[in-house]
Amino acid sequence: MNTESAGEKGLGHGWIRRTWVVNGEEVSLSVPPLRRVLDILREELGLTGTKEGCGEGECGTCTILVDDRPVCSCLLVAAQVPDGSRILTIEGLSAMEEGRILEAAYVEAGAVQCGFCIPGMLMASYALLRRNGKPTDAEIREAIAGNICRCTGYVKIVEAIRLAAERIGRAPAGK
Amino acid sequence: MGVRVEIADTLQQALRLLAESEPPVRLLAGGTDLLVQWRRDPPDSGTVIVLGHIPELQVIEARPEGIYIGSGATHAALRDSALLKAKVPAIVTAASGVGGRQIQSTGTIGGNIANASPAADLAPPLLIADAQVVLQSVRGERKVPLDTFYRGYREIDLREGEMIVGFLVRPLEPGGVEFFRKLGMRSAHAIAKVSVAMRLVLEGRKVCRARIALGSLAEVPLRAEEAEKWLEGRELSRETIQEIGERVRAVVRPIDDIRSTARYRRWVAGNLVRGFVESLAAGD
Ligand SMILES: Cc1cc2nc3c(=O)[nH]c(=O)nc-3n(C[C@H](O)[C@H](O)[C@H](O)COP(=O)(O)OP(=O)(O)OC[C@H]3O[C@@H](n4cnc5c(N)ncnc54)[C@H](O)[C@@H]3O)c2cc1C
Ligand code: FES
Ligand code: FES
Numbered sequence: 001m002n003t004e005s006a007g008e009k010g011l012g013h014g015w016i017r018r019t020w021v022v023n024g025e026e027v028s029l030s031v032p033p034l035r036r037v038l039d040i041l042r043e044e045l046g047l048t049g050t051k052e053g054c055g056e057g058e059c060g061t062c063t064i065l066v067d068d069r070p071v072c073s074c075l076l077v078a079a080q081v082p083d084g085s086r087i088l089t090i091e092g093l094s095a096m097e098e099g100r101i102l103e104a105a106y107v108e109a110g111a112v113q114c115g116f117c118i119p120g121m122l123m124a125s126y127a128l129l130r131r132n133g134k135p136t137d138a139e140i141r142e143a144i145a146g147n148i149c150r151c152t153g154y155v156k157i158v159e160a161i162r163l164a165a166e167r168i169g170r171a172p173a174g175k
Numbered sequence: 176m177g178v179r180v181e182i183a184d185t186l187q188q189a190l191r192l193l194a195e196s197e198p199p200v201r202l203l204a205g206g207t208d209l210l211v212q213w214r215r216d217p218p219d220s221g222t223v224i225v226l227g228h229i230p231e232l233q234v235i236e237a238r239p240e241g242i243y244i245g246s247g248a249t250h251a252a253l254r255d256s257a258l259l260k261a262k263v264p265a266i267v268t269a270a271s272g273v274g275g276r277q278i279q280s281t282g283t284i285g286g287n288i289a290n291a292s293p294a295a296d297l298a299p300p301l302l303i304a305d306a307q308v309v310l311q312s313v314r315g316e317r318k319v320p321l322d323t324f325y326r327g328y329r330e331i332d333l334r335e336g337e338m339i340v341g342f343l344v345r346p347l348e349p350g351g352v353e354f355f356r357k358l359g360m361r362s363a364h365a366i367a368k369v370s371v372a373m374r375l376v377l378e379g380r381k382v383c384r385a386r387i388a389l390g391s392l393a394e395v396p397l398r399a400e401e402a403e404k405w406l407e408g409r410e411l412s413r414e415t416i417q418e419i420g421e422r423v424r425a426v427v428r429p430i431d432d433i434r435s436t437a438r439y440r441r442w443v444a445g446n447l448v449r450g451f452v453e454s455l456a457a458g459d
Contacts, residue, residue: 012178072278082227142276
């Protein structure tokens with residue numbers, strides 16, 4: 001599967017070629033097989049909106065969507081993501097109507113303090129709303145259970161997601 | 176140098192790679208355990224085989240011999256499976272509680288069991304469904320009951336060149352009910368401190384078959400067999416409810432790293448089982 005030589009410690013021997021659809025655009029790159037998707041996004045593709053918190057799956061700051069499912073990009077390496085996968089990052093979400101509605105709702109609900117958790121929270125919120133347009137508070141809490149916010153205590157975040165759900169439900173353009 | 180990374184597209188290819196690659200050979204499924212370990216101790220020799228692209232490992236289906244769950248089924252796939260919800264509901268409850276949604280998207284049932292943690296959330300619900308671990312190597316297939324697959328603290332009966340391809344579980348019998356509960360710190364993040372799964376098959380108020388399994392309470396996830404035997408044939412009476420908690424507590428063999436809270440855990444496990452039996456008795 002991998003033929004070219006050279007290898008960095010911990011990243012695997014050789015390089016692999018991957019073609020993904022990142023934020024709607026086809027991207028083709030050569031990467032070490034065990035390089036984290038988080039690092040590829042930030043360093044190869046300049047998409048620095050995805051942040052690293054714990055680096056161990058605990059905080060959710062690095063959340064992206066791969067084929068519509070939320071995943072921690074810090075616990076995902078290039079070799080795990082097949083060609084043709086659709087990756088959505090916070091940059092892609094912000095360019096979408098749903099993303100703008102979500103961001104505005106977070107601000108209005110007072111759900112943003114230091115802001116560190118917010119990209120990941122927005123991604124988790126969107127992952128929820130795209131499969132469930134009318135979530136209950138319990139469903140909202142479950143959807144963001146993998147995201148830690150040290151500032152807000154979650155109540156305002158739940159409120160923001162509820163508000164965004166209502167607005168997206170009313171918005172003329174569908175999902 | 177560096178570790179060689181092989182991406183297997185089929186099961187046959189994975190088994191061949193497993194047999195022929197330069198050791199040490201490590202299997203990478205969802206990576207939610209392995210990639211965390213590698214942060215401190217990245218592999219720098221041998222081979223990593225990536226399993227996530229193999230369709231055969233992701234199958235969830237009803238077979239004549241039971242419900243079959245491929246080792247590569249993610250917690251999200253388990254959580255969203257209508258078949259599993261109807262036939263082995265405790266597995267669905269447990270998968271829904273593993274980490275947060277992000278971890279559920281990539282973490283697999285095979286990785287959960289192969290990681291061999293006494294706290295693995297999927298172990299108790301598999302144990303109450305009499306799960307058989309289906310193993311394969313280039314030499315052939317082997318089936319091992321999950322309760323003997325666990326051999327000791329962090330030790331499993333996985334031979335060289337073998338991988339877990341799936342699990343065969345017994346579907347819920349008519350009159351059967353299942354229950355799973357874990358108590359941890361923050362449910363999405365803590366490795367469960369206590370977990371209990373239970374399957375009871377009832378005829379009216381009489382218990383015909385009982386399965387009780389406990390996580391984080393001994394060096395391996397284990398079944399409370401004496402308590403199961405004691406419960407079988409009994410009515411869901413006040414006395415049964417009174418005593419079942421004690422019977423479960425008697426089974427527990429706490430291990431060193433959790434001894435400080437062993438009494439608490441034992442007490443909680445007994446209460447969880449008792450609470451479930453009580454709610455069933457009240458439900459009739
Ligand atoms: C933030 C966070 C929260 C978590 N919360 C929970 C929780 O609540 N409950 C819980 O039980 N666990 C939890 N975990 C642990 C982990 O997510 C699960 O155990 C998961 O199911 C592991 O599966 P994986 O596919 O990611 O395994 P991997 O990391 O890919 O592999 C784990 C081990 O299994 C081996 N392996 C994988 N597949 C096979 C196979 N088919 N045959 C043989 N060996 C194999 C690997 O070689 C490795 O040794 C959590 C982890 C994180 C990071
Ligand atoms: S940085 Fe990925 S979960 Fe914390
Ligand atoms: S706003 Fe600061 S961590 Fe959430």
